[in-house]
Amino acid sequence: MEFKVNCGIWGAMFGVPSIVADNFLKLASGEQLKVLLYLLRSSGKVCTSEEISANTGVSVQTAEDAVLFWQQANVITPQGSISPVVSAAPIMVQPLTPQSAATSEQPQNIPVIQNVQTSVSAPDHKTNLSGGEIADIMKDSQDIRELFKIAETIIGTLKNSQMNSIIWMYDHLGLKKEVIIILLSYCASIEKTNTAYVEKIASVWAENDINTMEAAQDEIQKRKDSRDYILSIMKKFEMNRKPTAKQAEFIEQWKNSGFNIELVHYAYEKTIEQINKLSFDYINKILLSWRDSGFTTVNDVKNAEITFRKNKKSTAAKSGETDTDMEEYESIINQFLY
Template structure:
């Protein structure tokens, strides 16, 4: 079904940065989107956190966390601050699309009167060391606050992890935010998993909002493909590493899910069990024979049956004739 928006019936309108639609519709929470829409509607006007809350139905603290989220994601920039009493007005303006380079917390620490070199993450920073870093780094304080709004109260290991990603891997604030939001969306926020992705991104120079979003889109596509395969194969557990390799190969080769499912059905018919290796041999043989759709395979089977019917003697279909059919059709099945 296709949809078309009729803008003319609404009268006055306001703009939403393209970067929001491209990068945050899946990642941001409903409350964060509501707060952003209200701020964009009030562009150039003074807004207090209470006004944001009253007009969006979002709690004051949640609204403030959402504002901070969009600031750190470089979507909006504040002119003014929110005071403890929540009475200082905000003037929110859209941020230019170009993302500025983020300074590291280490660089900020070094501008202080008593700079200190951060130890390696694997040494495990103590609570006192983390508190000192927070004292000297607004970026780290902001990251901690946003991280808590995404994953909940931070443990010492998670604080260590964020500092490590920011200072030692050099990932930008907005990239870390996107990473944490993605991990929360798939319910995998354990430190080891987050750090594994962070390290991969650092190694592959995925350190802009656009690059991070592209990588997440690829991961989501792969994840959806795997879930579809699991459904087609009636699997009750996640694929093993070897099985995941086969799935990745099929995805990269462009095999359609319907064809893979047909290969699965043929496998069950032949050996009465799920075998990724067996299915892979079938798919490769079909591809080598020029069959890339289920209909291609069925047409080949149908042609064989028609030709065989015209030349065979009258034998029971389940007798020698059927055995010969299976033998010949297997030449392109396997």
């Protein structure tokens, strides 16, 4: 089904940062998006938490948490020297413009997001901080307090292990607040918020210096593209279980090589015709041979088949043969298999 926006019935309009549509439609909750739309519509106007709540239908606390989320995600910035959101306090925000997002210079009086050392030394990966130690860190670090608060809006009430994990990512790995928020939001969107999974991705990001909003969003988009590609392959191959590690390697190789889903599916069909079973190795040989022959689409392969049939038919007519040697045909078309 196709949809078309009726621009003629629009009244006054306001802008929504592209970053929201590109990266947060899945990562942010519906309530967070409602609050953002209201704030964008009210740009330049002083709003209270109660006003946001009344106009969006979310609770006052949820409104405050949502404002904090969008601030830490660098989508909106506090106006002037206003302190973090508190109940009943006026809120005045402005969207983060592309120019301000691209520059490393922060406007005056706007808080700079940076890692702040606490009185407790940064924990090692295996360190398990006690509740008292975590409380001490929270007391000394506003960043950690805000991270915990936002994390709870994303993944729910935090366990001790999750608090330890967030502190470790922030203090030990040195990931910025907004990057940790993006990571947690992504993990929540794919329903994988267990500590081990989150920390595994965080470690990779730290090792590869993925520590800015732009870099984190690019990495998440790559992960989404890879996930969508795998799901499409599974559907085309009629797979009812996740690919094995070896199968996943083949799929990643096909994606990186630029093989489109339709071409991979056609190779799958050829494989079933030939050996009557799913074989990733067999499919891979077909794809590599097609690539070596310059075939990049299903039409390329089908045109080659048609050309062969015509040539074979012409040759058979000249020699007086009446039947096409299908075995020879299969041998030539699928020469990559031998």
